[in-house]
Amino acid sequence: MKILVLVHNGPDGKIAKAALEAVGAAQSLGGEISAVNPVGDVPLHSLDVPALATAIKSSGADIVIAPGTSRFARSLPAAAFRAGAEIDTHITAVSNGPEGVTAQRWAYRQRILCTITRSARPWVLMTDCGVFAPAEEGSFTVENAAPVQATASSECLGTQAAVAGEQTIRPDAEVLFVAGAGWTKKQADGATHPGEAAALIKDFLAASGASLGSSKSLVEIGDEAKEAFGFMSHMNQVGQTGATPRHKKGLSTCCHGEEPHVVGWRFITERRAVNIDANCGWAQGKADVLYVADAFKVMSLVNGMLKP
Amino acid sequence: MKPLNIIVCGSIVPDPLQTLEPVETPQGPALKNEQMLPAVLDPWAACALYEAAHLAASTPGSQVTLVSAGPAPKLRQLMMSVAQKAPFALVAVNAPAGGFADARATAAELAKAIKAIPGLDMSNVLLFGGCSSAARDAGVTMQFLAEELGISEFFQAVDELKFSEDGSFTVLERIEGGSYLKSSCKTLPAAIGWATGSLPEPPNNPRTGMMNMPKIMAALAKAQPAAPAAGGAKYLKTEIPSSKRDTRIVKDMPEEEIAREIVQWIRG
Numbered sequence: 001m002k003i004l005v006l007v008h009n010g011p012d013g014k015i016a017k018a019a020l021e022a023v024g025a026a027q028s029l030g031g032e033i034s035a036v037n038p039v040g041d042v043p044l045h046s047l048d049v050p051a052l053a054t055a056i057k058s059s060g061a062d063i064v065i066a067p068g069t070s071r072f073a074r075s076l077p078a079a080a081f082r083a084g085a086e087i088d089t090h091i092t093a094v095s096n097g098p099e100g101v102t103a104q105r106w107a108y109r110q111r112i113l114c115t116i117t118r119s120a121r122p123w124v125l126m127t128d129c130g131v132f133a134p135a136e137e138g139s140f141t142v143e144n145a146a147p148v149q150a151t152a153s154s155e156c157l158g159t160q161a162a163v164a165g166e167q168t169i170r171p172d173a174e175v176l177f178v179a180g181a182g183w184t185k186k187q188a189d190g191a192t193h194p195g196e197a198a199a200l201i202k203d204f205l206a207a208s209g210a211s212l213g214s215s216k217s218l219v220e221i222g223d224e225a226k227e228a229f230g231f232m233s234h235m236n237q238v239g240q241t242g243a244t245p246r247h248k249k250g251l252s253t254c255c256h257g258e259e260p261h262v263v264g265w266r267f268i269t270e271r272r273a274v275n276i277d278a279n280c281g282w283a284q285g286k287a288d289v290l291y292v293a294d295a296f297k298v299m300s301l302v303n304g305m306l307k308p
Numbered sequence: 309m310k311p312l313n314i315i316v317c318g319s320i321v322p323d324p325l326q327t328l329e330p331v332e333t334p335q336g337p338a339l340k341n342e343q344m345l346p347a348v349l350d351p352w353a354a355c356a357l358y359e360a361a362h363l364a365a366s367t368p369g370s371q372v373t374l375v376s377a378g379p380a381p382k383l384r385q386l387m388m389s390v391a392q393k394a395p396f397a398l399v400a401v402n403a404p405a406g407g408f409a410d411a412r413a414t415a416a417e418l419a420k421a422i423k424a425i426p427g428l429d430m431s432n433v434l435l436f437g438g439c440s441s442a443a444r445d446a447g448v449t450m451q452f453l454a455e456e457l458g459i460s461e462f463f464q465a466v467d468e469l470k471f472s473e474d475g476s477f478t479v480l481e482r483i484e485g486g487s488y489l490k491s492s493c494k495t496l497p498a499a500i501g502w503a504t505g506s507l508p509e510p511p512n513n514p515r516t517g518m519m520n521m522p523k524i525m526a527a528l529a530k531a532q533p534a535a536p537a538a539g540g541a542k543y544l545k546t547e548i549p550s551s552k553r554d555t556r557i558v559k560d561m562p563e564e565e566i567a568r569e570i571v572q573w574i575r576g
Contacts, residue, residue: 043489045462070483074464077448081455086540089446099544107407109442112330115545154461154493161487170486175574208574220508234504235486251570272573278557285552291566292559301567
C-alpha cells in the first residue's frame with residue numbers, strides 16, 4: 001500500500017505539529033510512506049488546489065493522509081475533487097485490518113461515532129489535530145514538490161488576531177476554562193454582577209495561563225452583560241456550533257445544559273465543574289468532579305491562591 | 309456597486325436539543341425516528357443566510373436565493389419560521405438530508421438545482437453556505453459545489469466579508485490560534501463557507517414571512533425529487549459514544565477547600 005502524506009509549513013517556516021501527527025497516523029497503517037509539501041508560503045485556495053491535486057495524482061498513492069489544518073481544510077476537498085479522489089475529514093482513528101483501511105469520524109457534531117471504509121482509491125483522510133501520536137522527527141523526510149503554475153484573483157493580506165485577542169481558545173494551553181451563562185444570572189443578593197464575573201474570569205486566565213472557552217448562551221448574552229463580557233466572541237464558543245477542543249484539563253463554571261450542549265466538552269481528558277445545581281446535565285456523568293458551590297466565591301479564592 | 313446575486317446553500321438538521329440514536333436500515337445508517345425529529349436550518353448555513361440578507365439589504369437590487377435540500381414536508385415546516393427571518397427566494401431540492409448522505413452526491417444535486425435557476429449569471433454569483441454542517445460535519449460540500457459550478461475562489465470559516473465600491477472584497481477566515489487570515493478578492497464569482505459571522509439571529513417578522521411565503525410555497529410545490537446516490541463510503545459501525553463518567557459530587561465542602569483542591573489539580 002502506497003501512502004502519501006501531505007504537509008505544509010507553519011507560519012514559522014517549520015513543519016507543523018499537526019503534520020507530524022498525520023505522519024504518525026500514516027506510520028500506524030504501515031506501507032510505503034512518502035511525505036510531500038506541495039504548497040508554497042501563500043495560503044490561497046486558488047493556488048493550493050492545483051498544487052495539491054497535482055501531488056495526489058502524480059503520487060499514485062492508494063491512501064493520502066493530511067492534517068486537518070485550516071489551510072488544508074479549505075483546499076484539500078476541492079483538490080481531491082479535481083484529482084478524482086474520495087475524501088473524508090475529521091478522522092480520529094485509522095487502522096489496517098481484515099476490512100482493509102478503516103477510519104473513524106464523528107457525525108452530528110460529535111454525537112455519533114462512525115467507522116467507515118472505502119474501496120475507491122485514492123482515498124484522502126484528513127486527520128483531526130491533537131488526536132494522533134506525532135511521528136518522531138528524523139523518522140521521515142519531506143520532499144518539496146515542484147511549484148504548480150496557477151493564477152488567482154485573490155490576494156493574501158496576512159494574518160490578524162481576533163477581536164478577542166488572546167482570550168480565544170488556544171490548543172496549546174494545559175487547561176481550558178469554560179464559562180457559562182450562569183455568570184450573568186442573579187446571585188444570592190438578587191442582583192447580577194457581570195462586571196465582577198468578567199474580572200474573576202480574566203484574573204483566572206492571567207494567573208493560570210488557561211485558555212478560555214464559553215457556552216453559546218454566554219457568547220450571545222444580552223446587552224446588559226455584553227459590555228462586561230466584550231472580551232469574549234464566537235471564537236470562544238465550544239459545542240455544536242463552536243469548537244471541540246482537546247485540552248488535557250477542563251474546568252467548567254456556571255455551565256448548565258443537557259447532552260447536546262456538552263459536545264464541545266467531550267474530548268477534554270480531565271473535567272471538573274463548579275455550579276450550584278447537583279443534578280445539572282452538564283456535570284452529571286460528564287465531569288469527573290462536580291463542586292456544588294458558588295463559582296464567584298470559589299474562583300475568587302482560586303485566583304488568590306494562584307497569584308504568586 | 310453592482311447588485312449581488314447571492315445563493316445560500318443550507319439544509320435541515322435535527323434540532324440540536326434532540327438526542328440522536330443511529331439505526332441500521334437497508335439503505336445504510338440513519339437516525340432512529342428521523343422523520344419525527346424536529347428540524348432546524350443548519351446553524352452555520354443560517355448564519356450565511358443572515359449575512360446574505362444583510363449584504364443584500366445594503367446593496368440595492370441584490371437578490372438572495374436559498375437552495376435547500378431536504379424532505380419536502382420537513383422543508384415546508386421549517387420555512388414557516390425561516391421565511392420570517394429575511395427576504396429570499398427558495399429553490400427546494402426534495403432529497404434526503406442527513407449526516408450519512410454522501411457529500412459529493414449532495415453537492416452534485418445542489419449544483420444541478422443552481423444551474424437550473426432561470427437567468428442566473430454565474431459570473432456574478434456569490435455562493436454562500438456554512439463552513440460545515442451540523443449533520444455530516446465534514447466541511448467539504450461547499451468546496452465540491454464550487455468545483456461543480458466552476459468557482460475557483462473559495463474562502464472557508466469566514467467571519468467577515470466587506471465589499472468595496474469597485475466590487476472587490478476582503479474576507480477574514482478563521483485559522484489556528486484564534487487568528488484570522490485576511491484576503492482580498494478582485495472579482496466574482498466566489499464561494500464563502502461561513503462560520504458564525506457577526507450578526508445575531510434576526511427576530512421573526514411576520515410581514516417578511518407573508519411576503520416570502522407565496523413564492524416559497526410555489527417553490528416547494530415544484531421541488532425536484534432527487535435522491536443523492538449513496539457514496540462510496542461503507543459504514544462498518546455507527547454508535548453513540550459511551551462517555552459516561554462516575555462523577556464525584558462534592559457538596560457541603562467549604563469554598564476555601566474546594567479552591568485549594570482545584571488549584572492543586574491545575575498545578576498537578
